[in-house]
Amino acid sequence: MIEDVEPGKAWDAMKADPRAQLCDVRTDAEWNLVGIPDLQEIAREVVLIPWQVYPSMQRNAGFLGQLAEAGLARDTPIYFICRSGARSMAAAEAASAAGYTEVYNVADGFEGPLDPDGHRGQVAGWKAAGLAWRQR
Template sequence: MVEDVAPSEVWQALAENPDAQLIDVRTNAEWTYVGLPEISALDKRVLLISWQAPSGAVNRDFVEQLGASGLTEAHALYFICRSGARSLAAAQAAREAGYRAAYNVADGFEGPPDSKGHRGNVAGWKASGLDWRQG
C-alpha cells in the first residue's frame, strides 16, 4: 500500500534525505503551463517522467525510465501529479517494480477544486505555500 505524504513533509524529506527524489508524473503541457514544484533551494531538481500521455494511455516505459534516470531501490521516491490520482498509480507501479520507498504526494500539485472550480487554493503543493515556478 502506498502512503500519502503531505507536501510539507515531502519538502522536509527532500531537505533531510540526500536519497529522496521528487518525480512529477504529469504531462509536458502541465509542466509548461501550470507550473512545477521548485526545489532548487534544496540543491535538487524535480524529475519529469509522465505517467500518462495526454490521450490517457499509460506510459508503458515508466518503470524503465525511473531506472534509466539513475534511481535505485535505495532512493525514497515521492510522486506528484495534479491532484494525487496519477501519482498514486505511478507510486504503486514503482512499488510493484521493487522500489520499496515509493510515496504519493497528498493532493498533488494543485489539489481539489475550490467552490468556484479553481485548483491550487484548497490543498496540495501550491496551497501549502511551497516553492513553485511557472513556465
C-alpha cells in the same frame, strides 16, 4: 500500501535526505502550462516522467524504464506527485510492484482539489501549502 504524505512533510523529508527525489508524473502540457515544483533550495531538480502521455492520456509504457534511466535506484526514497494525487498514487503503486522499496504519494498533488469556484491550487496541495514552484 503506499503512504500519502502531505506536501510540507514531503518537502521536509527531501530536505533531510539528500537521496530523496520528487518525481512529477503529470503530462508535459501540465508542466509547461501550470508549472513545476522548484527544488532549487535543496539543490535538486524534479524528476519529470509522465504517467500518462498527452494528448491520448494512455499509460506511459516506458515509465518504469524511465525511472531507472533517471538514476532512481530501487532503494531511493521517491515522492510521486501529480495534479491531485490520483495518477501519482498509481505511479507509486507500479514502482512498488516493480521493486522500488521506498515510495510515497504526495497527498493532494501539485494543485489539489477544486475550490467552490472551480479553481485548483487554493485548497490543498503543493501550491496551496506555499511551497516553491515555477513556470517552465
